[in-house]
Amino acid sequence: MSSKTFSDPEDPTYTPLPDAAEDDGDHEACRRRPIGRTFMVILGCCLLVLFVKSLVQPIFQPMFTKEAVVPMPVSRGPAAGVSEKSTHRLFSAVDSFPWSNTMLSWQRTAFHFQPDRNWMNDPNGPMFYKGWYHFFYQYNPHAAVWGDIVWGHAVSKDLIHWLHLLLAMVPDQWYDINGVWTGSATILPDGKIIMLYTGSTNESVQVQNLAYPADPSDPLLINWVKYSKNPVLVPPPGIEYKDFRDPTTAWYTPDKKWRIVIGSKLNKTGITLVYDTVDFKSYELQKGVLHAVPGTGMWECVDFYPVSKTGKNGLDTSFDGGEVKHVLKASMDDDRHDYYALGTYVHNTTTWIPDDPAIDVGYGFRYDYGKLYASKTFYDENKERRVLWGWIPESDSEKADVKKGWASVQSIPRTVVLDTKTGSNLLQWPVEEINGLRMGRTDFDNVEVPAGTVLSLDIGETTQLDIVAEFEIDEKALNKTLVGGSEEYSCSASGGAAQQSALGPFGFLVLAEECLLEQTAVYFYIVKGNDGRLKTHFCSDQSRSSEASDVDKQIYGSTVPVLKGEKLTMRILVDHSIVESFAQGGRTCITSRVYPTKAIYGANRLFVFNNATEATVNTSIKIWKLSSAYIHGFSNEQKM
Numbered sequence: 001m002s003s004k005t006f007s008d009p010e011d012p013t014y015t016p017l018p019d020a021a022e023d024d025g026d027h028e029a030c031r032r033r034p035i036g037r038t039f040m041v042i043l044g045c046c047l048l049v050l051f052v053k054s055l056v057q058p059i060f061q062p063m064f065t066k067e068a069v070v071p072m073p074v075s076r077g078p079a080a081g082v083s084e085k086s087t088h089r090l091f092s093a094v095d096s097f098p099w100s101n102t103m104l105s106w107q108r109t110a111f112h113f114q115p116d117r118n119w120m121n122d123p124n125g126p127m128f129y130k131g132w133y134h135f136f137y138q139y140n141p142h143a144a145v146w147g148d149i150v151w152g153h154a155v156s157k158d159l160i161h162w163l164h165l166l167l168a169m170v171p172d173q174w175y176d177i178n179g180v181w182t183g184s185a186t187i188l189p190d191g192k193i194i195m196l197y198t199g200s201t202n203e204s205v206q207v208q209n210l211a212y213p214a215d216p217s218d219p220l221l222i223n224w225v226k227y228s229k230n231p232v233l234v235p236p237p238g239i240e241y242k243d244f245r246d247p248t249t250a251w252y253t254p255d256k257k258w259r260i261v262i263g264s265k266l267n268k269t270g271i272t273l274v275y276d277t278v279d280f281k282s283y284e285l286q287k288g289v290l291h292a293v294p295g296t297g298m299w300e301c302v303d304f305y306p307v308s309k310t311g312k313n314g315l316d317t318s319f320d321g322g323e324v325k326h327v328l329k330a331s332m333d334d335d336r337h338d339y340y341a342l343g344t345y346v347h348n349t350t351t352w353i354p355d356d357p358a359i360d361v362g363y364g365f366r367y368d369y370g371k372l373y374a375s376k377t378f379y380d381e382n383k384e385r386r387v388l389w390g391w392i393p394e395s396d397s398e399k400a401d402v403k404k405g406w407a408s409v410q411s412i413p414r415t416v417v418l419d420t421k422t423g424s425n426l427l428q429w430p431v432e433e434i435n436g437l438r439m440g441r442t443d444f445d446n447v448e449v450p451a452g453t454v455l456s457l458d459i460g461e462t463t464q465l466d467i468v469a470e471f472e473i474d475e476k477a478l479n480k481t482l483v484g485g486s487e488e489y490s491c492s493a494s495g496g497a498a499q500q501s502a503l504g505p506f507g508f509l510v511l512a513e514e515c516l517l518e519q520t521a522v523y524f525y526i527v528k529g530n531d532g533r534l535k536t537h538f539c540s541d542q543s544r545s546s547e548a549s550d551v552d553k554q555i556y557g558s559t560v561p562v563l564k565g566e567k568l569t570m571r572i573l574v575d576h577s578i579v580e581s582f583a584q585g586g587r588t589c590i591t592s593r594v595y596p597t598k599a600i601y602g603a604n605r606l607f608v609f610n611n612a613t614e615a616t617v618n619t620s621i622k623i624w625k626l627s628s629a630y631i632h633g634f635s636n637e638q639k640m
């Protein structure tokens with residue numbers, strides 16, 4: 001373990017943070033670097049290579065310049081009754097960056113779940129069964145765009161290393177011929193597995209279907225059988241045929257029935273339809289909708305589960321009694337974000353009442369303020385915890401996805417608990433098994449980062465990292481700072497990491513090119529309100545993450561509660577093109593997809609920065625390099 005402090009302005013690693021408006025690609029940081037003999041030798045070599053290349057150009061021309069002709073499959077979401085799933089509409093053809101295969105290959109992640117190739121979206125039916133974690137997912141076996149949706153299937157002993165199995169379900173019946181869409185698993189008390197999923201029929205009607213394992217004694221659950229009398233549910237009167245999808249895990253009611261909810265909408269009001277069943281084959285539609293929020297549009301992938309007000313463990317979906325709150329989550333088709341709220345579930349009236357109607361589902365908390373959608377939780381009886389999976393889409397162009405041959409990853413599975421300190425939000429945290437990937441650790445203890453500085457953390461390549469840090473801000477500056485000013489600050493509407501105030505921003509620059517030409521900033525920004533109280537924002541700024549123009553460069557973030565006596569803490573998982581960040585133990589989470597063109601392979605660095613105008617911050621940082629997870633096809637030798 002080593003401990004290094006870089007605070008000397010004469011140190012070549014000490015650089016000011018460039019202002020977004022000033023960056024001319026040749027800023028102070030790089031001009032200050034000694035231009036010595038090494039540089040002249042490299043320059044000489046480059047010129048020689050160019051000269052030789054110009055001589056042999058006619059011979060190598062085809063190899064150097066031939067662009068693979070990539071057919072562009074058309075995204076079929078809207079026509080099929082789900083909205084657009086990828087970003088090809090966002091970037092015009094003229095924006096197109098000349099992505100090389102080397103650049104695209106770097107983007108593939110090392111410890112996030114993804115199939116070998118092609119398109120993936122929502123997590124489906126996660127569960128723990130006979131010693132294995134099962135993960136199913138929406139998958140297009142034919143292309144790197146949404147369409148032809150089947151259920152992919154993988155198993156794991158630890159939620160990190162995965163074995164890909166055969167496709168679990170494909171569209172082979174009239175009631176799912178247009179897609180085997182999202183669904184959930186319920187494990188009955190006798191161990192029987194019930195899988196309910198949405199099928200898009202031959203006429204694109206959304207119906208609910210029942211499936212179960214062909215051989216329940218097979219711990220890998222390789223073969224699945226669809227119930228002969230499917231569909232078990234069709235859209236009820238008054239519900240549009242394309243607005244009826246994504247059944248939840250069922251919970252057991254005091255009436256000795258199983259209850260599920262299904263997302264829908266009535267005009268612009270998002271709703272949850274409730275059904276009771278005893279056998280999962282016939283269902284009774286309940287009178288009340290569990291909840292409805294005007295103006296939120298179609299609710300996809302609804303999730304509903306209890307969290308304990310007192311304990312640290314997760315709870316089974318059927319848990320009843322004791323000190324619980326119920327979480328209602330909906331994935332909003334209109335803005336493609338996952339919103340949750342905490343509230344009280346009343347079985348008899350089939351209602352759920354939000355604790356605070358001002359932050360109801362769709363208006364308040366999001367699981368993640370970056371890219372994470374269509375999430376689903378399950379109760380892991382193995383470790384008595386609730387685990388959340390979320391689909392992390394791409395934010396580059398569809399053209400690039402087709403060229404690289406894959407699109408989307410899944411989040412690192414996260415445990416979810418109620419934040420018993422605030423009582424008003426959830427805490428999400430990477431499952432503890434991720435720590436098994438940690439290799440050598442480097443500590444930077446009590447590093448002083450003066451206002452307006454960027455310090456290089458000299459750990460070599462930084463493509464696969466787990467960073468855990470705490471920050472303390474100079475008390476004197478806190479007290480001195482005048483109230484008011486930028487009380488209305490919001491990460492997304494701000495100038496990002498280059499926007500200065502007395503108290504921030506400060507945090508990390510990850511996946512940064514050494515001259516900071518590319519960098520993704522993850523940081524805190526503190527504002528003192530008119531009442532003198534501090535409000536802390538947690539943001540991720542992608543505006544400088546890539547020199548390419550055909551990638552999304554939004555600034556993400558939200559506020560994060562910091563309680564009296566708490567230090568500011570953050571954890572960042574960096575895995576090639578994905579950066580997952582957690583503030584204050586997971587009160588606020590942000591997932592970014594970033595696509596650098598220069599800060600790749602050995603050429604990325606990590607910096608800590610403080611762009612405040614007044615406050616010095618003190619930070620202690622632990623950094624682990626993470627090894628890659630084993631995520632491969634299953635072979636017979638591995639069979640249990």
Ligand code: DQQ
Pocket residue numbers: 082121122138149181182198245246300301374
């Ligand atoms: N994805 C599925 C639907 C769901 C949507 C189709 C959410 O069942 O509503 O792939 O991304």
